[in-house]
Amino acid sequence: MGLTSNKVLVLAAFFAVLLFIGTVWLWPRLARRNWRAVGGRVALLLATQVAIFASIGVAANQAFGFYASWADLFGRESGxxxxxxxxxxxxxxxxxxxxxxxxxxxxxxxxxxxxxxxxxxxxxxxxxxxxxxxxxxxxxxxxxxxxxxxxxxxxxxxxxxxxxxxxxxxxxxxxxxxxxxxxxxxxxxxxxxxxxxxxxxxxxxxxxxxxxxxxxxxxxxxxxxxxxxxxxxxxxxxxxxxxxxxxxxxxxxxxxxxxxxxxxxxxxxxxxxxxxxxxxxxxxxxxxxxxxxxxxxxxxxxxxxxxxxxxxxxxxxxxxxxxxxxxxxxxxxxxxxxxxxxxxxxxxxxxxxxxxxxxxxxxxxxxxxxxxxxxx
The missing domain is CATH 3.40.50.1820 (Alpha/Beta hydrolase fold, catalytic domain)
Structure with missing residues (x-):
């Protein structure tokens, strides 16, 4: 799927929503003060924020046309x-x-x-x-x-x-x-x-x-x-x-x-x-x-x-x-x-x-x- 395709935008938004719901759902189970619970909270927050920023970035790229492909985004365009x-x-x-x-x-x-x-x-x-x-x-x-x-x-x-x-x-x-x-x-x-x-x-x-x-x-x-x-x-x-x-x-x-x-x-x-x-x-x-x-x-x-x-x-x-x-x-x-x-x-x-x-x-x-x- 290309960087500018609607499928990529839908998937990015879907994972952001899914991780947000998962964070809310799992947060009570991670309320303990041991290192596993703290690590779980940090991981969930980080993953959710990354997913949200990724979906916003994909939407902005579609709206303003900054990059045409994944290779273009990462500076590896071969042509x-x-x-x-x-x-x-x-x-x-x-x-x-x-x-x-x-x-x-x-x-x-x-x-x-x-x-x-x-x-x-x-x-x-x-x-x-x-x-x-x-x-x-x-x-x-x-x-x-x-x-x-x-x-x-x-x-x-x-x-x-x-x-x-x-x-x-x-x-x-x-x-x-x-x-x-x-x-x-x-x-x-x-x-x-x-x-x-x-x-x-x-x-x-x-x-x-x-x-x-x-x-x-x-x-x-x-x-x-x-x-x-x-x-x-x-x-x-x-x-x-x-x-x-x-x-x-x-x-x-x-x-x-x-x-x-x-x-x-x-x-x-x-x-x-x-x-x-x-x-x-x-x-x-x-x-x-x-x-x-x-x-x-x-x-x-x-x-x-x-x-x-x-x-x-x-x-x-x-x-x-x-x-x-x-x-x-x-x-x-x-x-x-x-x-x-x-x-x-x-x-x-x-x-x-x-x-x-x-x-x-x-x-x-x-x-x-x-x-x-x-x-x-």
């Missing part, structure tokens, strides 16, 4: 996300994107793609970076309707935070459901969503940086991912057809990629983002002493020292509950000083760094990005 292709043509018996399965969208009529759209699970292999990862692609109902068979659609890459799981974008943040409802009501245009986590070389947090001698994560998102999607789906090929959205780490990545690669991403939205790549045990040494690379990953430095990118940016924060509020105001002021770069914001009165806050911001974010993308 390192790097594939070296030695063929002269760069191929390995298939395209850069392979479909692994499909699932319906959790909306009315979701069982029929023509009514509810479809979510496709895919494997992507970067042609230039050799990074391999999995993603989910949401296709709107129009993609399957005969009258739109020759139409191309705008695409938005959607990123989780770190560690995060791509499934959380569907089950926890409801991106496909929200996009479907907004399009149905005429508030956004039909869009393709490419949903994945920025951790494409797990378990390392590469912060969407081209690590010297390591994973070329920025290049994967700037070139390989769009190329793979374009080769498989009817997506607009002009720069104005692509946007990118993310929360937390994904928000930082979205802003950075839109700023560094405006000819790829016409718009970038960061929900609760930060503005400078951290260096900690999860990232390791991202820059290997390269000061230029380190400065480039600092969005404040980039705005001050590099030419203004011709792109649109959206940032979000809360006056109470978000640590990035003051930096977000500072970032907006710096962007306003640039002629070519445009900035918008979602500022809540209160809201923490969590899924509930981001669910409140996602509808506005999708409307904002839809208004800045072309389907050609």
């Amino acid at each position: 390192q996300g790097v594939v070296v292709d030695h063929n002269a043509g760069g191929g390995s018996g298939g395209g850069p994107l392979q479909m692994l399965g499909t699932q319906p969208v959790n909306v009315t009529g979701g069982g029929r793609p023509q009514l509810g759209g479809q979510i496709q699970k895919v494997g992507i292999v970067g042609r230039t970076t050799h990074i391999a990862t999995r993603a989910y692609v949401y296709l709107p109902p129009e993609y399957f309707q005969p009258q739109y068979r020759t139409r191309t659609f705008p695409a938005a890459v959607v990123l989780t935070g770190y560690p995060g799981t791509a499934e959380a974008l569907i089950k926890g943040l409801h991106y496909p459901q929200t996009a479907h409802e907004l399009a149905k009501n005429g508030q956004v245009q039909p869009m393709i969503l490419v949903m994945l986590r920025p951790t494409v070389a797990p378990p390392r947090d590469t912060e969407c940086v081209d690590v010297p001698g390591g994973p070329q994560t920025e290049s994967f998102f700037a070139k390989d991912l769009p190329d793979a999607v374009l080769a498989h789906y009817r997506v607009g090929r002009k720069p104005g057809s692509w946007g990118i959205v993310g929360d937390s780490t994904g928000g930082y990545c979205a802003l950075k990629l839109a700023m560094h690669h405006p000819k790829v991403y016409a718009a970038g939205a960061g929900l609760s983002p930060y503005y400078k790549a951290p260096l900690d045990p999860t990232t390791g040494d991202l820059f290997r002493g390269d000061k230029g690379l380190r400065n480039r990953a600092d969005l404040f430095w980039y705005l001050k020292n590099m030419p203004a990118p011709d792109t649109s940016l959206l940032v979000s924060s809360s006056r109470i509950g978000e640590a990035n509020y003051q930096n977000t105001l500072k970032f907006m002021e710096q962007v306003k000083a640039k002629r070519l770069t445009r900035v918008s914001s979602i500022i809540l009165d209160s809201g923490g760094h969590n899924f509930n806050t981001w669910r409140r911001e996602i509808p506005g974010t999708l409307q904002w990005i839809s208004g800045r993308l072309s389907d050609r």
